[in-house]
Amino acid sequence: MDKEAHLHKKVANMKCQRAKKDETSISALEDEAIAVEHLLAEPKNEHVSVDGVLSFGEENLGKCLQIEDFSCGFDYGLTSNSGGLDSNTTQEGEEELQLDVLDGLLDEVEEVDDLEATNGLSNACEDFLLDMEFAEKAFKLDYGPSEGSYLGNSSSESQSSGLSGSSNGAVGISESSAATIPGSECKNDALDKTVTCQLHGGLRSKCGCQTPAEDSIHTASLELGKFDDLDNDENPLIYGILSTGSGKRSLEASRIGALLREKRSRKPTRRYIEEVSDKKSKSLKGRENYSAAAKRDTIMKVRSRNEHNMRREALTVVPEEKPLRETIQSLSQFRVRRGRPKKQAPILGLESDKEPLSSESEDDRVTKKRSKKHDRRKHQRMWTPSEVIKLVDGISEYGVGRWTDIKRLLFSTSAYRTPIDLRDKWRNLLRASGAEKPSKKGVEQKQEHTLRPLPNSLLRRVRELAKIHPYPRVRISKKSQVAPAILPSASKGGALSSLGGRSVRRKNFT
DNA sequence: ATTAGGG
DNA sequence: CCCTAAT
Numbered sequence: 001m002d003k004e005a006h007l008h009k010k011v012a013n014m015k016c017q018r019a020k021k022d023e024t025s026i027s028a029l030e031d032e033a034i035a036v037e038h039l040l041a042e043p044k045n046e047h048v049s050v051d052g053v054l055s056f057g058e059e060n061l062g063k064c065l066q067i068e069d070f071s072c073g074f075d076y077g078l079t080s081n082s083g084g085l086d087s088n089t090t091q092e093g094e095e096e097l098q099l100d101v102l103d104g105l106l107d108e109v110e111e112v113d114d115l116e117a118t119n120g121l122s123n124a125c126e127d128f129l130l131d132m133e134f135a136e137k138a139f140k141l142d143y144g145p146s147e148g149s150y151l152g153n154s155s156s157e158s159q160s161s162g163l164s165g166s167s168n169g170a171v172g173i174s175e176s177s178a179a180t181i182p183g184s185e186c187k188n189d190a191l192d193k194t195v196t197c198q199l200h201g202g203l204r205s206k207c208g209c210q211t212p213a214e215d216s217i218h219t220a221s222l223e224l225g226k227f228d229d230l231d232n233d234e235n236p237l238i239y240g241i242l243s244t245g246s247g248k249r250s251l252e253a254s255r256i257g258a259l260l261r262e263k264r265s266r267k268p269t270r271r272y273i274e275e276v277s278d279k280k281s282k283s284l285k286g287r288e289n290y291s292a293a294a295k296r297d298t299i300m301k302v303r304s305r306n307e308h309n310m311r312r313e314a315l316t317v318v319p320e321e322k323p324l325r326e327t328i329q330s331l332s333q334f335r336v337r338r339g340r341p342k343k344q345a346p347i348l349g350l351e352s353d354k355e356p357l358s359s360e361s362e363d364d365r366v367t368k369k370r371s372k373k374h375d376r377r378k379h380q381r382m383w384t385p386s387e388v389i390k391l392v393d394g395i396s397e398y399g400v401g402r403w404t405d406i407k408r409l410l411f412s413t414s415a416y417r418t419p420i421d422l423r424d425k426w427r428n429l430l431r432a433s434g435a436e437k438p439s440k441k442g443v444e445q446k447q448e449h450t451l452r453p454l455p456n457s458l459l460r461r462v463r464e465l466a467k468i469h470p471y472p473r474v475r476i477s478k479k480s481q482v483a484p485a486i487l488p489s490a491s492k493g494g495a496l497s498s499l500g501g502r503s504v505r506r507k508n509f510t
Numbered sequence: 511a512t513t514a515g516g517g
Numbered sequence: 518c519c520c521t522a523a524t
Contacts, residue, residue: 380518404512419512424518427515 381416383425385458391422392429392461400426400465433462 383391394406403419411417 401513420514421518423513 387411387414387417388425388429389458391425392458392465394422395426395465396461429462433459 390410391406394410398405398409403423407414407417407419407422411422
């Protein structure tokens with residue numbers, strides 16, 4: 001198997017070479033050619049490594065290490081997990097819990113991402129392998145109820161985040177990831193395998209774009225249908241494949257489209273998917289790293305474009321060069337996108353220089369139209385209940401103005417969620433809780449029935465805090481009137497009192 | 511460098 | 518979410 005796989009890889013590489021030649025002769029773009037080669041080589045490796053690890057454990061580690069970069073594979077591993085998560089629909093009663101759990105889990109995943117991005121490619125390998133090892137463990141454990149692990153995860157995430165959560169560094173992260181990955185893996189044992197195979201198939205069909213066999217394409221399409229579990233947003237590669245396929249056979253493309261649609265309609269909760277994709281896509285929230293941010297923008301643009309291409313080209317046969325290029329870029333960027341916003345990105349920086357160039361040239365023409373529209377609202381990251389709870393806790397503990405502190409102490413592992421975000425969220429919470437000043441007559445009650453996923457307990461806390469803290473100016477309107485002596489009655493006591501001290505300080509001399 | 515406020 | 522002004 002080993003040798004066979006290796007051979008397979010080589011063959012694939014050869015194909016890549018040929019493809020490259022062709023490509024260059026057509027477009028004469030060196031970058032592209034390289035990208036193609038990279039792309040084509042990657043999947044192969046990915047498959048091999050994954051297969052090997054899954055089947056034989058560490059036997060193939062060496063092989064994995066040979067691979068230049070299989071973050072692509074890693075991505076898909078995560079993605080599949082996410083998809084699995086999604087498929088794991090829950091009852092209403094447990095929804096909150098699940099959400100919380102998911103949040104924690106996602107956070108962990110994010111951590112993994114961050115770790116990978118931070119440490120660069122070399123570490124990406126390690127992460128990947130680690131991940132795989134865990135997956136293996138999961139397999140051994142068979143179908144673990146994982147409810148317990150989830151619970152533990154979530155609790156640690158939302159409750160004791162103050163100390164343990166914030167204090168643990170890389171070790172803690174890896175630990176948590178260890179706990180997390182297997183969990184999702186457990187639930188989607190089969191799915192994962194399937195995904196791997198599917199990926200392989202899809203990529204192969206793509207590799208053989210020179211001599212495309214209808215069968216392969218067909219197979220790819222069928223397999224890709226299953227990928228729909230993962231939000232389309234998050235799978236430029238798939239889109240690329242789809243595009244390529246459609247380029248070859250519009251018929252197949254239409255079939256794919258139908259398949260996708262069917263699957264989509266059948267798939268229930270998209271909520272989790274969104275969150276998951278969000279986490280993934282947002283992993284590169286660039287505040288400190290502008291280049292990264294720009295990169296992500298590009299990515300998003302390209303992705304959206306891909307979406308369009310997919311649909312449009314499904315109807316009209318299009319030259320395959322384009323889709324392929326799109327795919328390549330998406331892929332490379334996809335990989336890069338996993339970079340994290342953290343200050344340091346040495347290896348990443350190198351890529352960031354390289355990718356945007358190739359990508360910009362590509363998406364500049366088409367993208368700019370879109371980009372101008374609303375580069376803002378790039379990524380909205382859903383606030384999960386646990387996050388909100390954490391936020392409230394932090395506010396109650398550290399005071400209201402201390403966004404940076406709260407961020408550092410409670411959201412240190414988040415990477416996204418800047419202090420401003422926290423503040424904004426708090427603002428929104430205030431609005432939602434009705435603690436805001438209702439100076440405007442008329443539309444206050446609307447909020448009540450409009451959106452109300454807020455747990456009452458949490459809402460209560462928000463309101464309590466709202467009375468005390470001085471965020472949007474002295475908002476003490478009716479609340480203070482109704483219960484002027486609310487301060488001493490604070491049920492939360494300690495936390496509130498501490499907060500009171502701070503807030504009062506601010507409030508006093510304003 | 512952070513925060514508040516507004517878009 | 519993002520941006521800007523004010524501190």
